[in-house]
Amino acid sequence: MSTAGDASSVLFELLHSSLISYVCSSEDNKSKSVSQLEAHGFRVGQSLAEQLTKDTPRFKDDLEIMKFICRDFWNAVYQKQVDNLRTNHQGVYVLQDNNFKLFTHISAGKQYIEFAPQVD
Amino acid sequence: MTVFLLHIYDRNGNSLYEKEWCRRKKSNLTKEEEKKLMFGMLHSIKSFVSKLSPKDSKEGFLSYTTSQYKLHFYESPTRLKFVVMTDINVGNIRETLKKIYSSIYVAYIARNPMCDLAEPINCKLFESRLETFMKGLSFFEDSKE
Amino acid sequence: MSKQPGRGLESRKLVGELFTLTYGALVSQLIKDYDNDDEINKQLDKMGYNIGIRLVEDFMARSNVDKCQDFRETAEVLSKMAFKMYLNISPTIANWSPANDEFSFILDNNPLVEFVELPDDHPDLNYSNILCGAIRGALEMLQLEVETWFSKDVLKGDNITELRVKYIKRLTDALPAGED
Numbered sequence: 001m002s003t004a005g006d007a008s009s010v011l012f013e014l015l016h017s018s019l020i021s022y023v024c025s026s027e028d029n030k031s032k033s034v035s036q037l038e039a040h041g042f043r044v045g046q047s048l049a050e051q052l053t054k055d056t057p058r059f060k061d062d063l064e065i066m067k068f069i070c071r072d073f074w075n076a077v078y079q080k081q082v083d084n085l086r087t088n089h090q091g092v093y094v095l096q097d098n099n100f101k102l103f104t105h106i107s108a109g110k111q112y113i114e115f116a117p118q119v120d
Numbered sequence: 121m122t123v124f125l126l127h128i129y130d131r132n133g134n135s136l137y138e139k140e141w142c143r144r145k146k147s148n149l150t151k152e153e154e155k156k157l158m159f160g161m162l163h164s165i166k167s168f169v170s171k172l173s174p175k176d177s178k179e180g181f182l183s184y185t186t187s188q189y190k191l192h193f194y195e196s197p198t199r200l201k202f203v204v205m206t207d208i209n210v211g212n213i214r215e216t217l218k219k220i221y222s223s224i225y226v227a228y229i230a231r232n233p234m235c236d237l238a239e240p241i242n243c244k245l246f247e248s249r250l251e252t253f254m255k256g257l258s259f260f261e262d263s264k265e
Numbered sequence: 266m267s268k269q270p271g272r273g274l275e276s277r278k279l280v281g282e283l284f285t286l287t288y289g290a291l292v293s294q295l296i297k298d299y300d301n302d303d304e305i306n307k308q309l310d311k312m313g314y315n316i317g318i319r320l321v322e323d324f325m326a327r328s329n330v331d332k333c334q335d336f337r338e339t340a341e342v343l344s345k346m347a348f349k350m351y352l353n354i355s356p357t358i359a360n361w362s363p364a365n366d367e368f369s370f371i372l373d374n375n376p377l378v379e380f381v382e383l384p385d386d387h388p389d390l391n392y393s394n395i396l397c398g399a400i401r402g403a404l405e406m407l408q409l410e411v412e413t414w415f416s417k418d419v420l421k422g423d424n425i426t427e428l429r430v431k432y433i434k435r436l437t438d439a440l441p442a443g444e445d
Contacts, residue, residue: 007350010231010323012284014316015395017233019291022312026298040290047286048279076279105231111244112234131406131438163438178331197325197332198406199438222326230322237318 009079013102034117045073052076066093078102121259124189124205126250128225130238131199133159137241141254142261162193162201182214196221210259224249281353285379292392302389309391313398314405320351321403336432337361339409340368343400352376356428366432369416375426383420391415396428408436 020037027033052072059065070082074097084096106112128137135155147154162181169181183192185208192210194202194217202217202225228246229235235243254260291312295305324347333339340358348370349355356370377393384390391397397413404411410433417423 006280007323007327008280008284008353011316011320011351012280012287013231014233014319015284015287015291018312018316019287019294021233022291022308023294036294040287040294044283044286044290048283051279051282077283079280105227106234106245107243108245108248115234133438196322197330198322199408226322226326230319 006079009101013105016102030117048076049073062091062093063087066095070095121209122207122261123210123254123257123259124207126205126220126254127155127158127201127203128241129159129162129201129203133163134238135159135240136200139247139250158203159201162203166193166195179214182212192217194218194221196225200225206259213259216257220250220253224253281376282379285376288377288395289381292390296384296387296390302387302391305387306389306391306394309394310398310401313395313400314402315398316395317399317402317404318406320399321406324350324403336365336368339404340370340430344370347403360427360429362431368430370428370430372426372428375419378420378426381420388421391418392420393418393426393428400428400430405436408438410434410436 019040023033023036023040024030027036053068056068059068066085066087070085074080074082078097078101080097080099080101082095083098084094086094086096122142124142125140126138127135130136133156138155149157165184166181170176173180180195181193183190185191188208190206190208190210192204192206192213194214196202200221202220204213204217204220206213224246228243228249229241230237232243232246235241235246241247292305292309295308299305299308327350328346330342330346333342344355344358354372354374354376356372358368359371360369361367372393375393377396381392383392391414394415397415401411401413412431412433414429415427416429417425417427419426
């Protein structure tokens with residue numbers, strides 16, 4: 001049972017959950033707090049993607065971009081790759097991570113599922 | 121050999137978690153009284169042991185044995201208290217108790233933002249990991265008598 | 266071809282960057298929500314405390330350190346082990362008070378402030394105040410009550426960043442009500 005992982009990612013997880021609990025407690029509307037978190041994620045993601053792609057040639061198409069997200073980006077953030085990438089070939093991509101890093105210490109089942117944002 | 125039960129207390133003596141796997145005799149106390157008395161007893165033994173000890177011992181009080189059962193005690197550096205009761209044939213299981221702290225409590229409670237550290241533990245993942253861990257112990261025996 | 270970032274230096278750097286950027290997001294949210302710098306500092310300290318009380322459990326589970334004999338040893342363990350483990354820095358310990366109850370961490374490079382400039386209208390913001398709360402929370406769980414504050418900060422134009430730690434007292438376990 002290897003649960004320890006890298007110490008610096010423990011600190012990241014704790015910081016990440018402080019941000020979430022702060023945003024959720026200062027905003028009583030759940031969809032508003034989710035969009036606030038998304039806006040923060042956007043800025044963080046943008047900077048990281050710039051770092052990660054600075055020595056790579058331009059992506060040819062959507063699929064290449066998605067592959068970058070599933071491999072390099074996911075690896076940088078979660079130290080693993082996305083397990084499965086599916087598409088309907090009309091611009092919709094579904095990324096499946098069977099062991100999402102931020103959840104491994106929280107739940108392996110349905111407990112707490114009511115706190116997850118709902119899919120519209 | 122058999123594991124009877126496990127208790128976890130926080131630093132102020134509040135019971136965070138308890139699990140009984142096998143219990144042959146009920147005391148005539150309420151659950152609350154029993155937990156309080158156990159904590160009070162542990163607290164007293166712990167401080168008495170350290171007062172008697174000729175030098176500042178790192179480990180302090182480890183276990184005691186009666187004719188019927190053995191109580192094992194481990195206190196984390198953050199003063200969480202882990203108590204496991206087994207039958208008297210079980211040896212020193214200090215490493216096992218440490219492991220309950222370091223790879224189960226820390227991983228699924230301390231690192232779990234959904235769990236309030238001051239509240240009794242109510243986390244399914246913690247419980248199932250603990251259950252798997254305990255049942256995998258060589259001295260665990262799920263006896264249903 | 267795009268290569269996977271190695272597990273070594275590169276990935277460690279990215280985790281660090283992710284951390285710095287996420288912390289920046291948190292501070293920017295607080296700046297948006299509060300006008301008053303003192304209030305922001307207080308919020309950061311409180312969040313740090315809540316991180317500290319959890320992080321100390323992880324630290325103890327990993328490190329197996331024994332109880333520190335004195336405050337000097339506590340300072341060493343914080344710098345050489347805790348800071349090193351979680352932030353990959355080892356601040357210099359300096360400026361001990363004559364009574365040995367107060368010292369400073371000099372943060373030669375503070376990973377929280379990479380790419381940061383303090384906004385002009387927030388002159389009293391202690392940008393890295395979360396560190397104060399984290400140290401205070403972690404030590405409190407080890408029965409050590411301390412006060413922590415930034416006495417100097419390069420973001421405010423000082424030549425160094427100095428985090429001061431002051432010993433207050435040893436805490437003892439409370440017994441539940443009705444136990445004597």
